[in-house]
Each structure stands twice: as C-alpha cells, then as structure tokens.
Amino acid sequence: MMNAQQIADAIRALESLRQEGLLSEDEFAREKSQLLKQLRTGAAARPAEPPSVESSAQNTPPPTREPVGAADFFSTGGPSGPDAFMTGATPKPVESFSADISAQPYSEHTPIPEEIQANPASKELNSGALLRGRYEIRRLLGQGGMGVVYLVFDRVREREIALKQIHPHLADDDEIKKRFVRELQINEHLTHPGIVRTYAIDEDPSLNLLFFTMEYVxxxxxxxxxxxxxxxxxxxxxxxxxxxxxxxxxxxxxxxxHKQGVIHRDLKPGNVLLPDQGGIKLMDFGIAKIITHEHTHHHTGFVGTVYYMAPEQLKGGVVSAATDIYSLGILTYQMLTGEIYQGGMPGPSELVESLPTAIDEVIRKSIFWKPEGRYQSASEFADAVESALFSKTHASSSPSQQENKPFGELFQLATQSAASGIADFFNDLKKASTSSREEQREELRQLQLMVQVAHERGTLDAKKQREICERARKIGLESEIKSLIEQLQTSPNKAPQRAASKGMRQLRTFDRHDDWLTACAFAPDGLEVATCGWDRKIRFWDTGDGKQLDMLARHQDVVSGCAYAPDGNHFLSIARDGSLIYWDLDEGEVVSEWKSRTVSLSGVRWMPDGKRAVTSSWDHTLQLWYAPSGRLLHTFVGARERVLGCEVVGDDLIASFDAEGVIMIWSSESMELVTTLSVGQHLVTALAYSPELQLLAGCTDGGDLITWNVQGWSEHSRFAAGAVPLTCCVFAQDGALFVGDEEGNVRLWQLDERRVLAEAFAHEGGVTACDVDRVRGVFASAGADRQCHLWEQV
Structure with a gap:
C-alpha cells in the first residue's frame, strides 16, 4: 500500500516521463488518475497527525534560504513551495487537498501539502555523507522531477559546488539515466559565463547513485x-x-x-539567477533540445512553464530560436509591470503610466503568434526595448492603425488560444478572423502545417483526418485540406539516401559496445584497430581474425577520441569531461593522466615526433601537450566559437575547425597563427591531410568537399558531394578520400575527377568517424549503430 509520500513521488516520476515523451498523454492521465484515486479514497497510508514544528524543521529545508545558490533553481521545474512565485497560497492540509486535487493539473509547480513534501532523498544522502571519497554533502538545495540538488564541498577543488543526483526511485531505469546524462551533455556545449557551468558526471556504485557536479553561485x-x-x-x-x-x-x-544549436524552452524568472557579484546566470537547460540541421525541431513532449510558452510549443509544433524570443517577451512584460501576461490583458503602458506607448508594440511583436513575425534574435529584441523606453522619437510618435487595436485583442491568438490547446487554436483563429483574403490564407497555411506535421509523425489516421477536415469545413477550406491529405498519402515517404554497394567490400564487423561510437583508430602497423564511444569504454580489435584483444574502462565520461602514438606502443584517449589518459599498451598501464581545464575535449591528434599531442576543446581553444609527463606546453587561443576538431599538417602545423565554420592554421614551433580559412555558410565537420598531395581536405554539413594547397593555402577545389551532411573524411595513400555521411553511407572519392570510386551503406543512424590503414589501404568506419566496419576497395 502506497503512502502519501510515495504517491507524490510517483506522480512526479510520471510527470517527468510524460515531459520526456516516454508516456503518452492518455497513459499519463490514466496512471495519475489511479494514484489520485488512492489519495482521495484514503487508501494511501497517511500520517496519524500533522508533524510537529520541531520535526518539520528537522526534515524539510526552511522556506527561505540565504544566500541562494544556482542549484536552488537549476533543478528541473524550478522552485516550489511557499517561495514559488504565482502560487500565492500556503500548501493545503491533506484533507482539503484530497478533495479537489483532481480538478487541477499536476505539475512541479502545483503546491503540494507539507505532508507530501518530505524529501525522498534525505534517507539516501544525509548531511556529512561522502560520495566517491570527494563530495561531502552539506545540505539539500532543491529537487525536481528528474533530480535532487545538494550543496556539497568538493575536497579536490576545495570549494562548495552543487551536485545534482537522479532520484533514487528512478536510478535503476536505464532510459531515465540516459535522459539524465543528456541533460549534462547539453550543458557541456554551453560555456558562456552567463550560464551555470557543469563540471563532470560521476556514479557511486556503492549507493547506486548517478550524479553530476555544477557551479554553485x-x-x-x-x-x-x-x-x-x-x-x-x-x-x-x-x-x-x-x-x-x-x-x-x-x-x-x-x-x-542559439548559435550553439540549443533552445532553452523553459525561460522564466525562476531560471534566471542574479549573482551577488552582478550579472546574470541562466540555468536549467535540462529540457532543451539540440536543433537539427534544418534549425527546427518537432516537439513531442509538453515541457516548459505554460505562461511563458509560445503557441507552437504548446501545440506540439516546430520550435526554433523564436520560441525563446516569445518567452523573453513574456518575461519582459513581467519585469515592466509585475504581472505575467495572459490572454486579454492590456499593454504595459496601460498598467504602468510612466511607460511610453511605444513599448506596447515592441512587446506585441515579441509574442506574435507566428514565429516569423517575432524578432529574429534576442539582441534585436533588447535593442527595441531600450529604444522604445528611452527614445523620444518613439515616445512621441503617433501609433499606427494596427497599434490602435486593443492590446489584449492582438495577443489573444498568442496565449489564450494556445493555452486552450490545439483543438481551440483554430477556433480562436476563426473568431478573430475577418473575411479578408490574407487572414484566410493564413488560416489555410496553419491547417496545412497541422496536416504535414501529423503526416511526418505517422499520426494522420482516419480520426485525425476527420478532425482536421471538420475544422477546415467551418471556415470554408475543406476542399484544400482534403486535396493536401490525398497528395501526402499518394506520395512516397522520403527515405534515407542509401548508397548502392559498388566497388566496396566489407571485411570485418566489430560490435561489442553498449552505445554509439565516437571514434576509431588504426595502429600504425594496421594489425589492430581501436574503438571508443558513449559507453566510456575503449576496445581493441585484431583486424585479422576480428577478435577483441583488450578493453579499457578508466574514463568517467563519454570517450570522445583516441589515437595510437607513432610507435604503436602508446595510446592517447580523451573524454567529454576534459580528461586525457596516456597509456602504455604493452604493459596495459596508465603512464600519465591529467585533466584539461576545459569542460569537453572534442579531438586528439599526435604530432609526428610521437611525444607531443594536440587536443581541441569546446572552450574555443587548442592545447599542445607533452604526453609522457602530461605537461601542457601551450594553449592556442583565438577561435570565437567552440573548436570541434583538429588535424596535424606536416611536421609543424596544426589545423582546427570551429562551430562558426572557420579553419585556423597554427604553428606548433612559433605558437603563432599562420592563416585562417573560411568555407562560407556551412560548418566544417572534419579535416584530413594528405602528405602525398600536400592538400588539406574538409567536409561540411552542407555536403561539400573542399581542398586547399598547404603551400600558400589557396583553395584547390570545391564541389558538392551530395545533399546529405558529411561527417568524417580521411585520405588514402593514393590520394583517394574516404568520406562518411549522416545517413550512414561511406564513399571513396577521386577528387581531381570528382568521381566516386566505390561506395556502400555502412551504418544505421549515420557514420560518426573513420580512419585508414595506410599500409594495406583498408578503411574503418564507426557509427551510431555501435558498430565498426572494415572496408576495402575491390
């Protein structure tokens, strides 16, 4: 029999699963209803009497805690309890709570009775507990649907930091663990001083705890x-x-x-921290999604706080940077008026007399119901706000006819209709519509979008078709929508462009990893190949019989790269937490192990001398190391964005490529920048050097292959190798370029003739890395399907 505490924990877990897309709305409603039924009928075990003030003080954190750290607000769902803004009520006792709980949607912001707010993790981690012999628990800071946050003292760093631990009752769920790790991976991309910094992910096997550490502000x-x-x-x-x-x-x-490809999706005052030393810190990217190459992402989970969510987010549509602009507009409205905007409310100048009327139009545009009608960057919006508030020209100018419309009427579509759900969205459009042709065309575009999204998701069944056509019929657009549905159903779905096997033979397949691969590397003699990936393991394979020779598992985070030293006896591996390990393969021992100052290392290459190595990192730098001792020789600074990878060119030069599409060429002797190269509007995804041809080749996410002459750095050739993003490339000794792409194909190109010599489909989910055995001309490809294949041209 579940008690009230267990019911509350279970509801939180269900809410998290629903937000993560692991539970459908129907499944969530059904399971939640059963739990609430237990609470209402008294089936749940309840405390005989409310806890005393003394016991409450011992078991729950005080309502107000100063100073407040970033972790108080970093946990998924933000603050809760008496301090939660907009709740405006003291939590009800169980008796009154159980009477009306079914009438309100449960969320992490819903006030929970004190009897149910007891900390479920306090039994696991008490003050003074020590994790991994390093992190000393000080106190609980907060908790959300996925994690519990503690203030801890890091004995290695010798300072207080925050530690976020997955809820104990979710710790055994592998899928939840993956979601938890993803939250850290998203934050690893972000190294701005205005974002709460994450340090490392770790696990305490003795307590079965998964956690990561982050900045405490x-x-x-x-x-x-x-x-x-x-x-x-x-x-x-x-x-x-x-x-x-x-x-x-x-x-x-x-x-x-946004430039890093991350949408916050939950921008609200509770996720904006104002540090004592000034500035701001933005937190809780735990529900953010990486944007796809088309810079949009179809959203299937209902995440974010409803008052700040854009219409497209509420109705499960396409989200983009404009989605955050909408939230920023609502937040600005609140900073100007003290009110959270809801449908029908007046403009800011009508609530605060001292505000100029020009600010109304700025806010109106920022929360326009169509994303393309909003400001296209946050800075553009900030400029407009400042201009409206302090420009005499704006303050004295007469409003246009559009501006004379009631503010709430223009906002109605943006918030009220979206909050009522997708079913009412188009009804509200109809009510607000005049008979103008422009408005009818806009309604048609919205209905068409709804049909297309349902078709892409595979949910355009007969019931959905009737529902959409009925809405279209009410506004005189039924024939157009039926025509679109018929067209979509008769046209074939777009399938991945799989290469036909031609001139390429698969020799071996290595498949023992538990997650997708990030790199593969041949030994100098070609007798071994190493693979590494998200399972934090490095595996070594015999290229002759395909058997596993060894497995190393010392890294605590995703192993992002590996490389054999020129002598073949030593090996270097790097990880997303900034750790580097120099191995003696003959002895199977670690020679040196050190930690880069960066959060994440993205690439590793050996210099020809076999002693120095270069790494690239997401803190916009390259590092040159003396591997045997782990001594940092030099840090190359100059990239404006995170450095995605590197390549060694000849005996001296190092090439890096960053997230802005810029290639920088450095000298490892003078430590100076030699030159920079640009590929245009696309991003470089990999570089490869051919000593025979004296060419540097780059592949891009736009499907282009580009080469430069290393003598003078003039562009040698550029052509489209296809419409699919390319992911990796490596030169064979004869000058042919082996290339992998995002749809899982591998191709061997003759660059001068721009001709494919051989090709094959290699990996479900895409090719992530490749290498070549220059002795035998054998190629290796690694993929998101956890496999590594060996290939030869025939």
Missing part, C-alpha cells in the same frame, strides 16, 4: 526579485535602466545558446 533569482517588488507595490517593479541591463545580458546568453 550565491545570489537570488529574478523570480524572488520580482515577488519582493510586487509585495512592496513598486511600479515598475525594477527600474527601467536595470531592466534594460538585465535584458541585454540575458539576450547575449540566449543568442550564444
């Missing part, structure tokens, strides 16, 4: 700042110059994240 949240201002009846709640300053800093962080 003293300060308070923007949510608490606004709540205090509203309580004091300040209008506006924050001085306008300070509002502009905060908005400018927040915009800088968002623009940075």
């Amino acid at each position: 003293k300060g308070h949240s923007l949510e608490k700042r606004l709540a205090a201002a509203v309580e004091r009846s300040l209008s506006p709640p924050i001085p306008l110059k300070e509002t502009c300053s905060l908005l400018r800093k927040l915009a800088e962080v968002l623009d940075y994240a």
Whole structure:
C-alpha cells in the first residue's frame, strides 16, 4: 500500500516521463488518475497527525534560504513551495487537498501539502555523507522531477559546488539515466559565463547513485526579485535602466545558446539567477533540445512553464530560436509591470503610466503568434526595448492603425488560444478572423502545417483526418485540406539516401559496445584497430581474425577520441569531461593522466615526433601537450566559437575547425597563427591531410568537399558531394578520400575527377568517424549503430 509520500513521488516520476515523451498523454492521465484515486479514497497510508514544528524543521529545508545558490533553481521545474512565485497560497492540509486535487493539473509547480513534501532523498544522502571519497554533502538545495540538488564541498577543488543526483526511485531505469546524462551533455556545449557551468558526471556504485557536479553561485533569482517588488507595490517593479541591463545580458546568453544549436524552452524568472557579484546566470537547460540541421525541431513532449510558452510549443509544433524570443517577451512584460501576461490583458503602458506607448508594440511583436513575425534574435529584441523606453522619437510618435487595436485583442491568438490547446487554436483563429483574403490564407497555411506535421509523425489516421477536415469545413477550406491529405498519402515517404554497394567490400564487423561510437583508430602497423564511444569504454580489435584483444574502462565520461602514438606502443584517449589518459599498451598501464581545464575535449591528434599531442576543446581553444609527463606546453587561443576538431599538417602545423565554420592554421614551433580559412555558410565537420598531395581536405554539413594547397593555402577545389551532411573524411595513400555521411553511407572519392570510386551503406543512424590503414589501404568506419566496419576497395 502506497503512502502519501510515495504517491507524490510517483506522480512526479510520471510527470517527468510524460515531459520526456516516454508516456503518452492518455497513459499519463490514466496512471495519475489511479494514484489520485488512492489519495482521495484514503487508501494511501497517511500520517496519524500533522508533524510537529520541531520535526518539520528537522526534515524539510526552511522556506527561505540565504544566500541562494544556482542549484536552488537549476533543478528541473524550478522552485516550489511557499517561495514559488504565482502560487500565492500556503500548501493545503491533506484533507482539503484530497478533495479537489483532481480538478487541477499536476505539475512541479502545483503546491503540494507539507505532508507530501518530505524529501525522498534525505534517507539516501544525509548531511556529512561522502560520495566517491570527494563530495561531502552539506545540505539539500532543491529537487525536481528528474533530480535532487545538494550543496556539497568538493575536497579536490576545495570549494562548495552543487551536485545534482537522479532520484533514487528512478536510478535503476536505464532510459531515465540516459535522459539524465543528456541533460549534462547539453550543458557541456554551453560555456558562456552567463550560464551555470557543469563540471563532470560521476556514479557511486556503492549507493547506486548517478550524479553530476555544477557551479554553485550565491545570489537570488529574478523570480524572488520580482515577488519582493510586487509585495512592496513598486511600479515598475525594477527600474527601467536595470531592466534594460538585465535584458541585454540575458539576450547575449540566449543568442550564444542559439548559435550553439540549443533552445532553452523553459525561460522564466525562476531560471534566471542574479549573482551577488552582478550579472546574470541562466540555468536549467535540462529540457532543451539540440536543433537539427534544418534549425527546427518537432516537439513531442509538453515541457516548459505554460505562461511563458509560445503557441507552437504548446501545440506540439516546430520550435526554433523564436520560441525563446516569445518567452523573453513574456518575461519582459513581467519585469515592466509585475504581472505575467495572459490572454486579454492590456499593454504595459496601460498598467504602468510612466511607460511610453511605444513599448506596447515592441512587446506585441515579441509574442506574435507566428514565429516569423517575432524578432529574429534576442539582441534585436533588447535593442527595441531600450529604444522604445528611452527614445523620444518613439515616445512621441503617433501609433499606427494596427497599434490602435486593443492590446489584449492582438495577443489573444498568442496565449489564450494556445493555452486552450490545439483543438481551440483554430477556433480562436476563426473568431478573430475577418473575411479578408490574407487572414484566410493564413488560416489555410496553419491547417496545412497541422496536416504535414501529423503526416511526418505517422499520426494522420482516419480520426485525425476527420478532425482536421471538420475544422477546415467551418471556415470554408475543406476542399484544400482534403486535396493536401490525398497528395501526402499518394506520395512516397522520403527515405534515407542509401548508397548502392559498388566497388566496396566489407571485411570485418566489430560490435561489442553498449552505445554509439565516437571514434576509431588504426595502429600504425594496421594489425589492430581501436574503438571508443558513449559507453566510456575503449576496445581493441585484431583486424585479422576480428577478435577483441583488450578493453579499457578508466574514463568517467563519454570517450570522445583516441589515437595510437607513432610507435604503436602508446595510446592517447580523451573524454567529454576534459580528461586525457596516456597509456602504455604493452604493459596495459596508465603512464600519465591529467585533466584539461576545459569542460569537453572534442579531438586528439599526435604530432609526428610521437611525444607531443594536440587536443581541441569546446572552450574555443587548442592545447599542445607533452604526453609522457602530461605537461601542457601551450594553449592556442583565438577561435570565437567552440573548436570541434583538429588535424596535424606536416611536421609543424596544426589545423582546427570551429562551430562558426572557420579553419585556423597554427604553428606548433612559433605558437603563432599562420592563416585562417573560411568555407562560407556551412560548418566544417572534419579535416584530413594528405602528405602525398600536400592538400588539406574538409567536409561540411552542407555536403561539400573542399581542398586547399598547404603551400600558400589557396583553395584547390570545391564541389558538392551530395545533399546529405558529411561527417568524417580521411585520405588514402593514393590520394583517394574516404568520406562518411549522416545517413550512414561511406564513399571513396577521386577528387581531381570528382568521381566516386566505390561506395556502400555502412551504418544505421549515420557514420560518426573513420580512419585508414595506410599500409594495406583498408578503411574503418564507426557509427551510431555501435558498430565498426572494415572496408576495402575491390
């Protein structure tokens, strides 16, 4: 029989699974209903009497904790309890709570009775507990649907940090663990000083705990700042110059994240921390999604806080950077007025007399119901806010006819209809519509989008068709929608462009890894090949009989790269947590082990002398190391974005490529920048050097192959190798270029003739890495399917 605490924990778990897309809405509603039925009928075991003040003080953290650390607000779902802004109520006792709980949607922001708010992790980690012999638990900071956050003392760093641990009752679920790890991987991409920094992921097998560590920042949240201002009846709640300053800093962080391909998706005051030393810190990227190559992502989980969510996010549509712009607009409205905007509310200038009317149009545009109608960057929006608030021209200009419309009427589509769900979205469009042709065309585009999304997801069944056609019929668009449905159903679905096997023979397959591979590397004599990946393991294989020779598992994070030393007896491996290990393969021992200052290492190459090695990292730098001792010789600084990889060119030069599409050529002798190369609008995904041809080749996410002459660095050739993003490349001794792509194909190119010599489909999910045995001309490919294949041209 479950008690009230266990029911609350189970509901939190269900909510997390639903947000992560692991439970459908129907499954979530059904399971939650059963749990709530137990609570309402008294089947759940309840405490005989409310806990005393003394026992409550011992078992739960105080409502107000100063100073507040980033971790208080980093946990998924943000703050809760008496301090949660907009709740406005003290948690109800169980008796009254059980009477009306079914009428309100459960979320992490729903007030929970104190009897149910007991900390489920306190039984696991008490103050003074020590994890991994390093992290000393100080106190609980907060908890959300996925994790529990503690303030800990790091005995190695000798300072306080925050530690986020997956909930104990979820620790045995492998899928949940993957989601938890993904939260860290997203944050690894982001190294801006305005983002709460994550350090490393770790596991304590003795307690079966998975956790990661992150920055602990003293300060308070923007949510608490606004709540205090509203309580004091300040209008506006924050001085306008300070509002502009905060908005400018927040915009800088968002623009940075968007350039990295990350949408926050849960931008709200509770996720904005105001450190004591000034500035801002944005946190909780735990529900963010990496944007695809088309810079959009179809959203299938209902995540984010509803008041700040854009219509396309609420209705499960396409999200982009404009989705965060919408949230930023709502947040700015709140900073100017102290109110969270909801459908029908007036413009900011109507609530705060001191505000100019020009600000209404700026906010209106930022939360326009169509993404393309909003500002296209956070900085552009911040500029517009500052101009509207302090420009005399804007303040005195007469509003246009559009601006004379009631503010709430123009916002109705943006929030009220979206919050009511996709079913009411188009009904609200109809009510707000005039008979103008432009508005009808817009309604048609929205219905067409709905059909296309359902078709792509495989949910355009007969019931869905009737539902959409009925909505279309009510606004006179049924024939157009039926025509589109018929067209989609008769046209074949787009399938991956798999290469036909031609001139390529598969020799061996190595398949023992537990997760997708990140790199593969031949030994100099070609008798061995090494593979590594997300399972944190390095495996060594005999290329002759295909048997596994050895397995190394010392890294605590994803092994992102590996390389044999020129002598074949030593080996270097790197990981996403910044760790590097120099191995003696003959003895099977670690010669040296060290930790880079960066969060994540992305590539590794040996210099020809066999003693020095170069690594690339996501903190915008390259590092040159003396491997036997682990001594850092030099750090190359100059890239404006994270460095994605590197390649050694000749005896001296090092080439790096970054997330801005820029290639930088450095001298390892003078430590100076030699030159920079640009590929245009696309990103370089890999580089390869041919000593025979004296060429540097690069492949891009736009499907282009580009080569440069290393003497003078002039462009030698450029051509489209296909429409699919290329992922890796390596030169054979005869000058042919072996290339892998995102759809799983491998091809061997004759560059001068721009001709494919051989090709084959290699990996489900895409090719992630490749290498060549220059002695025998055998190629290796690694993929997201956890396999490594050996190939030869026939």
